[in-house]
Amino acid sequence: MTKILITAAGSHGDIAPYTGVGARLRAAGHDVALATHDRYATLVRAAGLEFRPLPADPRTHRPADDTAVRTRPADPGSRRTLMRQAAAFIKELGGGLADAARDDTGLLLLSATTAPLGHHLAEAHGIPYLDLPLVPGAPTSDFAPVVSGGRSLGRWGNRAAGRLSLRIIDRLYADASRDLRARLGLPPATPRTVRRRAEAVGRPVLHGFSEVLVPRPTDWRPGLDIVGNWWPWHAPDAQLPPAVEDFLAAGPPPVFVGFGSMAGGEGERLSTIAAAALRRAKLRGILQSGWSGLSTRHTSSDDGLLTIGEVPHALLFPRMSAVVHHCGAGTAAAGVRAGVPTIPVPVTADQPFWAARLTSLGVATTPIPFKELSGDDAVARLSHALTQATTTPAHRTHATTAAHRLATEDGPGKVLKAVERLTV
Structure with missing residues (x-):
């Protein structure tokens, strides 16, 4: 020892x-x-x-x-x-x-x-x-x-x-x-x-x-x-919270939206953009609060939306239709592991690197740099990416193939x- x-x-x-x-x-x-x-x-x-x-x-x-x-x-x-x-x-x-x-x-x-x-x-x-x-x-x-x-x-x-x-x-x-x-x-x-x-x-x-x-x-x-x-540890018998399970059972697979430790203080603006983009794309969504403070309380309606705190990505991501995130190394890999398409919104540091890697692998849409997720076209741009990620078969196929490779x-x-x- x-x-x-x-x-x-x-x-x-x-x-x-x-x-x-x-x-x-x-x-x-x-x-x-x-x-x-x-x-x-x-x-x-x-x-x-x-x-x-x-x-x-x-x-x-x-x-x-x-x-x-x-x-x-x-x-x-x-x-x-x-x-x-x-x-x-x-x-x-x-x-x-x-x-x-x-x-x-x-x-x-x-x-x-x-x-x-x-x-x-x-x-x-x-x-x-x-x-x-x-x-x-x-x-x-x-x-x-x-x-x-x-x-x-x-x-x-x-x-x-x-x-x-x-x-x-x-x-x-x-x-x-x-x-x-x-x-x-x-x-x-x-x-x-x-x-x-x-x-x-x-x-x-x-x-x-x-x-x-x-x-x-x-x-x-x-x-x-x-x-x-190296995947974060979670208990072998860990389960998603009942509120999350209830939300998942109430409709089609939603889209995950989260920015991890990025975008502190931007919760209200990002929540509003995400909710509007999801509604335009006719998709349900799960907002992970993170350091930015994403929450349905910032949106005009929480219909089709759920706010969550820390939940193991290994349990949540496979249940999603797509994931929107900042492309930190671990979150980027978790999306690939889950076999679901990604909409990359890189903020800084190594995140543009991982976003580019996901796109080149075919598992992600074209990245939307965080600094460009503003202005009048922010909702339209994110909504378009959401539609691409959830309706383009190639993204799902590439994601599934990559997930199988990671599993080995x-x-x-x-x-x-x-x-x-x-x-x-």
């Missing part, structure tokens, strides 16, 4: 997949703790894992003009604001990671957000570690960095942009890394130096997404592997094998 510490920071989609990984490792006999923010303590403990708190909840580290930042990513001022917010978040996170590690920790499993700090912990304590990112981060000629908007820059441009993105990440972690190394008694070393050391020795990195969506780049070094999705993958099993190799 190995005492394993998983560290993950961010929003729900950045945390939940690691509960599935942790539960699989625990079932194999390992002692597993997951360090993350307090708001996810119940989620972690429900999966049978020890919870350890991390500071710097991202929901409290937002600029006052959050909506403007998220909907106008091209604005240089907004980008500078986001960089400052991210650096502050990371600096607070560093001290919490040091507190979460215990003397008996035998292995560190690190998310993309915590890895640049976790590498210092591993060095200080002399313990092995494994990076488990949910998005591709290593430079490649095959596609541009995931935060660049999903558009190819050409093979040379893609790789150059990938290298630049790593330097930007190094800069974001510079202050936190300096403070953490001093606290741990380590000699000074920049994030770039520590990263290049890991690359030089070929440290393994297991990516928690499927090659159905992102085939492994041909120019990645050995050790960078794509192993399949065992991402947590690949992690377990890697853990066993590292802890022999």
